[in-house]
Amino acid sequence: MKSRKQEIYTILVRRIVRGKYSEEAMLPSERDFADEFETSRTVIREVMKRLHAEGYIEMASLRKRRITPGQSSAVFDRNSRIVAMVGAQTVLETSEEKLSINRRRQCGLFMRLQELGFSTFHLSLSWPPTMIMEYLTTYKVRGLIYFNEEDNLPPETEEFLYRTLAGQLPIATFGDTESLTRSDTPGMERCLADHRLGPRFLFRYLASRGCRRVLWYYPYRDRPSLVWHKERQSGYEEAAQEFGIELIAFPGLRPTIDHVGSQASFIACSRVIAQRMAPYFKTAAAAEAIVVDSDSSVPFFQRALREIGITPGEKIPVIGYDNYYFQNITFRWEPTPPAATIDKNDRLIGERCVDLIERRILAEEELSVPFHEVISPRLVLPEDNSSLPQA
DSSP: OHHHHHHHHHHHHHHTTTTOSSSSSSSHHHHHHHHTTTHHHHHHHHHHHHHHHTTTTEEEEOOOOEEEEEEEEBBBBBBOOOOEEEEEOOOOOGGGSOOOHHHHHHHHHHHHHHHTTTTEEETTTTTTTHHHHHHHHHOBBSEEOOOOTTTOHHHHHHHHIITTTTTTTTTEGGGGGHHHHHHHEEETEEEOTTTTTHHHHHHHHHHHHOOOOOEOOOOTOOOOOHHHHHHHHHHHHHHHHHHHHHHEEOOOOOOOGGGSSSSHHHHHHHHHHHHHHGGGSTTTTTOOOOEEEEEGGGHHHHHHHTTTTTTHHHHHHHHOOOSSSGOGGGGTTTTOOOOEEOOOOOHHHHHHHHHHHHHHOOOOOOOOOOOOOEOOEEEEEEGGGGEOOOO
């Protein structure tokens, strides 16, 4: 019910912002709205209370409502050439290959804004909602892009972005890095990577090499907090079933890159992994490949193979994800690349996120079902310096 109220609220705010309702005329009655949206008058009454509290409407009489004249709280101007940014940083001047994953998205985002002739201004997540609203009402923006990348928002900021602003102007975000609790909020346009298709490409590659037993390191298994955690796990499990591959869950966690400050520390961590990993390669039904959560884990597992007497890059393929293995500091200490990895096409995701703002502005429909664009990844084979066609 809460979701339905938010959806109706979003639709009505969009109508008000676009000027569908005249300030001189009375709004439809609660019964009329209830019939239109096929819901109860109780739901409509709660939506009306919220619109009244936020200054969109006012009581003209005991039972009649109208649009509040001369609203100063409007933040959207479809003719504006300004797009507000929340959570993004200025992209450094560097080649695209050297950009981290989230910076690739930012690069695509800013390049597309530049192509369209839009300027930007940045809002900080540390600002209180009242301050963000003050900037938005001053500049009257064309839209807002929320570059979340796993942000842990203060409750009042999350409420403000996902509920209060959702109907007032077009908002686009990267849907795969959203919290699972936010991912179906109406009024937010979403562009994201296809985290189910990537594992399918990887497991099709492993099947082509004859691998049927795979040691699987995925620290988010059965405890996802973000959309991509859940989607990618489902992708691995579905692909394993499709290609007849047995997934052997690897217990334990490797340290984060930030905690590995030296080569000696890296080797020590890899030896811990090797101790836990060795039994899986000393049985009659030994693992034939290793699949890890991202390219940052690849050097640890390649080095662990070396520790148990298996030459990395030969008999046992180690499979990564995200196509940034060459950027990791640990790659200097174990330079064997993954046998295969996935490039999510992050730059294109950034570009399409901007396009969703334009798509929402040009759309005639008022329904707040979000636009949802999923970008296909590509399989990369670093050792061959090539990528396979994506059939």
